[in-house]
Amino acid sequence: NPYQVSKNYGDANKAVARIPVGIGRKRLRIVVTGGAGFVGSHLVDKLLARGDDVIVIDNFFTGRKENVMHHFGNPRFELIRHDVVEPILLEVDQIYHLACPASPVHYKYNPVKTIKTNVMGTLNMLGLAKRIGAKFLLTSTSEVYGDPLEHPQKETYWGHVNPIGVRSCYDEGKRTAETLTMDYHRGAGVEVRIARIFNTYGPRMCLDDGRVVSNFVAQAIRKQPLTVYGDGKQTRSFQYVSDLVDGLVALMEGEHVGPFNLGNPGEFTMLELAEVVKETIDSSATIEFKPNTADDPHKRKPDISKAKELLNWEPKKSLREGLPLMVADFRNRILNDDEGKGN
Numbered sequence: 001n002p003y004q005v006s007k008n009y010g011d012a013n014k015a016v017a018r019i020p021v022g023i024g025r026k027r028l029r030i031v032v033t034g035g036a037g038f039v040g041s042h043l044v045d046k047l048l049a050r051g052d053d054v055i056v057i058d059n060f061f062t063g064r065k066e067n068v069m070h071h072f073g074n075p076r077f078e079l080i081r082h083d084v085v086e087p088i089l090l091e092v093d094q095i096y097h098l099a100c101p102a103s104p105v106h107y108k109y110n111p112v113k114t115i116k117t118n119v120m121g122t123l124n125m126l127g128l129a130k131r132i133g134a135k136f137l138l139t140s141t142s143e144v145y146g147d148p149l150e151h152p153q154k155e156t157y158w159g160h161v162n163p164i165g166v167r168s169c170y171d172e173g174k175r176t177a178e179t180l181t182m183d184y185h186r187g188a189g190v191e192v193r194i195a196r197i198f199n200t201y202g203p204r205m206c207l208d209d210g211r212v213v214s215n216f217v218a219q220a221i222r223k224q225p226l227t228v229y230g231d232g233k234q235t236r237s238f239q240y241v242s243d244l245v246d247g248l249v250a251l252m253e254g255e256h257v258g259p260f261n262l263g264n265p266g267e268f269t270m271l272e273l274a275e276v277v278k279e280t281i282d283s284s285a286t287i288e289f290k291p292n293t294a295d296d297p298h299k300r301k302p303d304i305s306k307a308k309e310l311l312n313w314e315p316k317k318s319l320r321e322g323l324p325l326m327v328a329d330f331r332n333r334i335l336n337d338d339e340g341k342g343n
């Protein structure tokens, strides 16, 4: 019995009955698709900690059991290996829909699969929400703004996206997912929420997923040069994962559909980021320039006035505060890797 209470949990069943879920609030059953991934697993931690039941749906393309393993044996937690491209029947109150590879290396690996995940996966989760009357939250992305001509980006900006480029499977996929979400809202009355997430980092990111923060941190720990693509003057704004998770929950629980930008407005060039990583991990780290990838957005920075005003949310951790919090996790996993234990 996979849901048997483990020894570690001891009194888990009793604990469940005793967990206060807030005055006047019933315990919710919540699905998190992509819940074994980086952001999803931190969200699962928060939802379980506040006393709700969580079902994770994940096909483990980029997610890992290790990210949620600490909940095995908790009767309020369930893990289903399932691909959201296929329909599924469940009875839940809320759906956080995160399933989709997020790093450019992963989403370009099988672009058609990325589109199917964004379109058919989102359709299935909206069909599920419609059938059972569940609230549905889509994790969209700042990539819907493409290589933006407006800076910083507000939610009212329609974007500057190449529909036939190598990133299109992801950014056009997410744009279609937003369209589907709004059409189920208008056409079928599904209660929906849309988050546009800006670059996020923290513990449990895949070690070699090619994203800039995970690359630089892993490279600095391994004593390899930090690989800066292009001239390194392109900018991004980096948000610590706990700030994002707080924003997602505030959005789901709030009254507003969105879309809402969820990101940290602190903007850095890749060269500046490399300097912060050097300060944090190894001041002797060197930089190696490499050619940039196609269609790389030149700059990106969220305008978060809407989320501040309507969700009463803003990020709390600066890059210099957040970076050290992922270093210990990366060191452990790199050490395990080097010893051949994998991660």
Ligand code: NAD
Residues within 6 Å of the ligand: 033, 034, 035, 036, 037, 038, 039, 040, 057, 058, 059, 060, 061, 062, 063, 064, 082, 083, 084, 085, 097, 098, 099, 100, 101, 102, 103, 117, 121, 139, 140, 141, 142, 196, 197, 198, 199, 200, 201, 206
């Ligand atoms: P991640 O790759 O760590 O997590 C994605 C999870 O979805 C993984 O566990 C993966 O196995 C699962 N998955 C992928 N395809 C699936 C499928 N077809 N069926 C079931 N499961 C599937 O990425 P993340 O950084 O945690 O991103 C989570 C969500 O947030 C994604 O939708 C992503 O587009 C969005 N987002 C993330 C960022 C960021 O900086 N991390 C920025 C913008 C948007």
Ligand code: UDP
Residues within 6 Å of the ligand: 086, 087, 088, 089, 090, 123, 124, 125, 126, 127, 128, 129, 130, 131
């Ligand atoms: N769907 C699902 N689980 C459900 C309900 C629907 O996976 O509980 C899927 C369904 O298989 C379909 C999609 O969601 O592919 C859209 O469903 P909807 O009922 O909106 O459309 P229809 O089935 O009429 O095309």
Ligand code: UDP
Residues within 6 Å of the ligand: 103, 104, 199, 210, 211, 212, 213, 215, 216, 227, 228, 229, 230, 232, 234, 236, 270, 292, 293, 296, 297
């Ligand atoms: N980048 C870099 N070195 C790396 C990986 C990425 O300089 O090792 C750059 C990349 O060209 C882009 C920025 O960092 O300009 C952010 O890339 P990432 O893949 O992290 O996210 P996204 O492009 O989706 O914002």
